[in-house]
Amino acid sequence: MYEQTWQYREALESAIMQSDVIKIFDNLLTIAVEEWASDIHIEPLENYCRIRIRIDGVLLELIQYPKTLHENIISKFKIESWQMRPDEKRLPQDARVSSVTLTNKEIDMRANTLPTVWWEKLVMRIVDKSKKIPPLSELWLEWSNEKIIYKHLSFPNGIILNTWPTWSGKTTTLYACLDYINKPEINIITYEDPVENKMEGLNQAQVRSDIWFTFANGLRWWLRQDPDIMMVWEIRDKETLDMAMESAMTWHLVFSTVHTNSAIETISRILNLWAKPYMMAGTFNLVIAQRLARKTCIHCAKEIDIKSDEKRQMAKKIFSNFDKDLLKKEIVSRGITKEQWSRFMIEWKMLKWTGKFDGKQCPICGGTWYKWRIGLFELMDYTDDIKNMLIEWKSNMEIEQYALKSWMIDLSRDGMFKTIKWLTDLDEIYRCVKMKHG
Numbered sequence: 001m002y003e004q005t006w007q008y009r010e011a012l013e014s015a016i017m018q019s020d021v022i023k024i025f026d027n028l029l030t031i032a033v034e035e036w037a038s039d040i041h042i043e044p045l046e047n048y049c050r051i052r053i054r055i056d057g058v059l060l061e062l063i064q065y066p067k068t069l070h071e072n073i074i075s076k077f078k079i080e081s082w083q084m085r086p087d088e089k090r091l092p093q094d095a096r097v098s099s100v101t102l103t104n105k106e107i108d109m110r111a112n113t114l115p116t117v118w119w120e121k122l123v124m125r126i127v128d129k130s131k132k133i134p135p136l137s138e139l140w141l142e143w144s145n146e147k148i149i150y151k152h153l154s155f156p157n158g159i160i161l162n163t164w165p166t167w168s169g170k171t172t173t174l175y176a177c178l179d180y181i182n183k184p185e186i187n188i189i190t191y192e193d194p195v196e197n198k199m200e201g202l203n204q205a206q207v208r209s210d211i212w213f214t215f216a217n218g219l220r221w222w223l224r225q226d227p228d229i230m231m232v233w234e235i236r237d238k239e240t241l242d243m244a245m246e247s248a249m250t251w252h253l254v255f256s257t258v259h260t261n262s263a264i265e266t267i268s269r270i271l272n273l274w275a276k277p278y279m280m281a282g283t284f285n286l287v288i289a290q291r292l293a294r295k296t297c298i299h300c301a302k303e304i305d306i307k308s309d310e311k312r313q314m315a316k317k318i319f320s321n322f323d324k325d326l327l328k329k330e331i332v333s334r335g336i337t338k339e340q341w342s343r344f345m346i347e348w349k350m351l352k353w354t355g356k357f358d359g360k361q362c363p364i365c366g367g368t369w370y371k372w373r374i375g376l377f378e379l380m381d382y383t384d385d386i387k388n389m390l391i392e393w394k395s396n397m398e399i400e401q402y403a404l405k406s407w408m409i410d411l412s413r414d415g416m417f418k419t420i421k422w423l424t425d426l427d428e429i430y431r432c433v434k435m436k437h438g
């Protein structure tokens with residue numbers, strides 16, 4: 001943890017002892033935001049209670065406190081949040097809360113309670129409205145993937161999808177794409193749930209499924225608003241998919257997300273929503289799958305030998321059927337030096353975080369963490385070849401094999417290049433990417 005958040009941690013401890021719920025949440029929220037955490041868990045266990053926060057995708061225990069305080073904390077929170085019933089303890093409840101941290105940052109939260117066998121647990125997802133969306137150039141998109149994205153952002157119509165596992169950072173990528181094409185001469189409309197970042201120049205609308213304003217209805221309405229580009233938060237039913245395809249056919253560029261694990265899986269997901277392969281071929285431009293991998297803290301990292309590590313075998317296989325010339329081009333264009341390549345692929349050495357700096361605890365990552373995260377990307381470019389294969393009802397496997405042989409940098413290849421470049425390590429790549437090669 002950063003030194004500057006220690007004071008809030010001490011204040012949190014004394015607020016818990018005094019059962020001062022306002023001080024608890026002010027300090028807790030400030031710690032979480034200053035540490036760039038995404039979620040706060042306040043949870044009862046059998047013998048004690050604890051608070052954990054999720055930083056860079058992994059939970060960290062912040063504090064423990066006696067069980068006798070828990071009921072008071074949860075019920076006061078329910079009252080303070082205005083939207084939860086304090087007397088309802090048997091059913092889950094949720095609420096949206098806006099707040100300001102002690103460091104003066106505006107925060108939106110989605111809070112929800114769940115009754116567990118040891119009383120109710122409270123989880124809060126943090127949306128930091130002061131966080132700036134980084135430009136596309138800072139998202140760790142490298143060479144081939146970068147070229148493909150910029151190509152598709154220049155097209156006037158079609159569908160660009162981002163796949164949707166949790167912790168993937170899809171919001172950031174979608175906003176960065178919209179930001180890149182956001183100009184006064186283009187009308188951009190979004191339908192979101194929730195609107196996470198308000199961006200200048202965009203017409204952003206909040207979906208309200210409870211009062212008819214669903215994704216599909218929103219899209220229908222949107223077509224009357226003279227749009228050029230639109231983003232619909234998620235495609236989860238046939239109606240929304242049909243509307244998105246219709247919009248793409250009538251000369252609009254449509255951004256959206258689907259919930260799949262890889263770019264290739266999206267084909268079966270879309271066909272399962274009763275889309276015709278020729279419709280998909282006619283409207284799909286690009287599918288982006290992504291993950292966030294923790295970045296190695298270079299201040300305390302050391303080179304380690306991975307010769308006896310079994311992951312080394314899988315690392316070798318990842319490039320085995322990739323076109324040799326393309327591989328060479330990719331290595332050079334990503335700025336991987338000859339030395340880095342041979343250190344990894346010949347001597348089998350890799351940079352690995354240790355948590356120690358000059359024998360002492362590393363001050364940069366606190367000795368326990370990798371620092372920050374990098375994106376891993378996998379792009380399925382719907383080229384004419386891929387579209388023909390779709391129309392010919394080729395299987396997902398055949399399409400994927402073809403793409404991998406020809407040009408595709410999938411998640412595991414991107415992760416491997418980034419490991420060779422000393423940005424992250426094999427353990428982290430395997431944690432993030434379900435390997436299909438081993």
Ligand SMILES: [Zn+2]
Binds near residue numbers: 297298299367
């Ligand atoms: Zn470190």
